[in-house]
Amino acid sequence: MHRVPLLVAAVLSAACSSASFEVSGAGADAEPTADSAAVDASGSDSSAPVDDSGTVTTDSANNPVDTAAPPGVDASCPGVEHSSTDVYVDAAAAMGGRGTIGCPFRTLAQAANAPYGGTVNRVVHVKAGTYNEVGAIRVRPRETYRGELGIPKIVVSASAPSCATIGSCVFNLETNTVLDSFLIDGGGVAHGIIAANAVSPAPKVLNVTVKGMAKDGIVVVGSAGLTLGPNAHSNANGGDGLQARLGKIFINLGPNGFDDNAGAGVHMLAGSLFIDNGVTANNNQVGVLFDRAGLSSLEQVLSQIEILSNKTHGVVIGKNWSKLQIRKANINKNALTGVFMEFNEAVTNTFDLGSTGNGGNTFGAPSTKNGKAGLFLCKSGATGFFDATGNNWSACPPTQGSVADCETWPGSYVDVAFVPAGGGSNPLRAPTSCSAMF
DSSP, X not given: OEEEXXXXXXXXXXXXXXXXXXXXXXXOOOOOOTTTSEEOTTSOXXXXXXXXXXXXXXXXXXXXXXXXXXXXXXXXXXXXXXXXXXXXXXXXXXXXXXXXXXSOBSSHHHHHTSOOOSSSOEEEEEESSEEEESSOXXXXXXXXXXEESSOOEEEEBTTOOBSTTSOBEEEEEOSSOEEEEEEXXXXXXXXXXXXXXXXSSOOEEEEEEEEOOSSOSEEEOSXXXXXXXXXXXXXXXXXXXXXXXXXXXXXXXXXXXXOSOSSOSEEESSSEEEEEEEEEESOSXXXXXXXXXXXXXXXXXXXXXXXXXXXXXXXXXXXXEEEEEEESOEEEOOSSEEEEEEOOTTSOOEEESOSTTOXXXXXXXTTTOOSSEEEEEETOOSTTOEEOXXXXXXXXXXXXXXXXXXXXXXXSOEEEEEEOXXXXXXXXXXXSSGGGOO
C-alpha cells in the first residue's frame, strides 16, 4: 500500500441498493454527515477515510481503502447485531452486504452465521432466487426463515458435512424454529430437512417442498418431533418422503403430500404420528409404514388422508405398534392391500377403523379397489372382536376370507383377508347393509 497526502479525489463507493425488499417504511441508507466526513485543507468535504497520521490509505491502484472495514464489506452499510430482529438475504445482492434491508446478505450461510443472541424472535427474510449453498443452514432457536416475493430455491452441494451425524442436509432445524415458503431441490445432498431438537416446542415447516434428495426428504431424530403444514410436501426423493426415528409428528392444515418417493411416503420407526389432511401416493413402497422393527405404545391417527396407488401396501402397521385409529381416509388402488395390520398376541392391540358408524373410510369401490384386499388382519383373533363400522368397501356387506398365513394372499380379491390366531373366522364386525355405509 501507498501513503499519499490528505488532498485526494473523493472516494467512489459502490452503494448497496435499498430496493431489494419491498418493505413499508424502509428508507435508503443515510448519507454520511459532515461531522463524519474528512475535510481537506480548503474546507471541502471529502469522503475518503482518514487514518491517525492524517494520510489516506490506498491500494496499489491509488484508490482509497477503508482500513476500518473488513475486506469485501461495504462500510457504508449498517451491520446485523445480536439483538437484530430482522435479517435480509438476496441472491442477487452485491458482495459485501451485511444483512440489513439496504445491504442484504448474498447467501443463507451468512445469515446463519450472523451475530445472534437468541433473546429475540428473529425473522430471516429471503428474497426469491436460487441459492447454491455449500453446507447446511442451521436455523437457531427463535429464528424464522421466510421466503418472500416468490419462492426461493435452495440447493446444497453433495459434499456438505453431516447434519446430526446422519448425513448431509440443507436445513438443520433446532427447537422453536420456523421454515416457511421454500423449494429445497436436489443437488446430491442426502436429506432436505433434519429436525434433531430434543426440547419443545417443535420446529414448524409450512409452504415448503422438498424434492430430489439422494436419501430421505425430511428426517426427524429429536424427541420434540416436528409440525408440518399447511402445504408441506416431500416428493420424488431417493428414500422416504418423511422418516421419523423419534418424537411426535403432527401434520395438518393441508394440502400436504408425500408422493413418488423411492421408499415409503411416511416411515415411522418410533414416536407418534397424527395426520389430518394429506396425501401419500405412488410411492415405490408403502404409503404409511409403521415399521415392524420399530415400536410405540402411543396412538397413531390417520384422518382425512388419501393413500393411493402405492406399489405395495397403503398402510402397514407392525405388531409392536399397539394403537391405530383411521378416520375419513381414502385407501384405494394400492398394489397389495389397503391396510395390513399385524397383531401381537403378547399385548393388547387397539385398532380402530370406526365404532358406532363413524369410520368414514373408503377401502375400495369396485373400480378402485386395492390389489389383494382392502384390509388384511394378520393373526386377528376370534369372530367379532374387531369393530369397523361406517366404512365403504368393494362389496356390501364386506367379503371376508381366511388365508393360511401372513405371507399368503387370498386367491382372489376380498375386502377383508385374515389369518386367525385361534381358528376364528370373519373377525370384522361391520355394517350388514349398504344403507349403513357412507
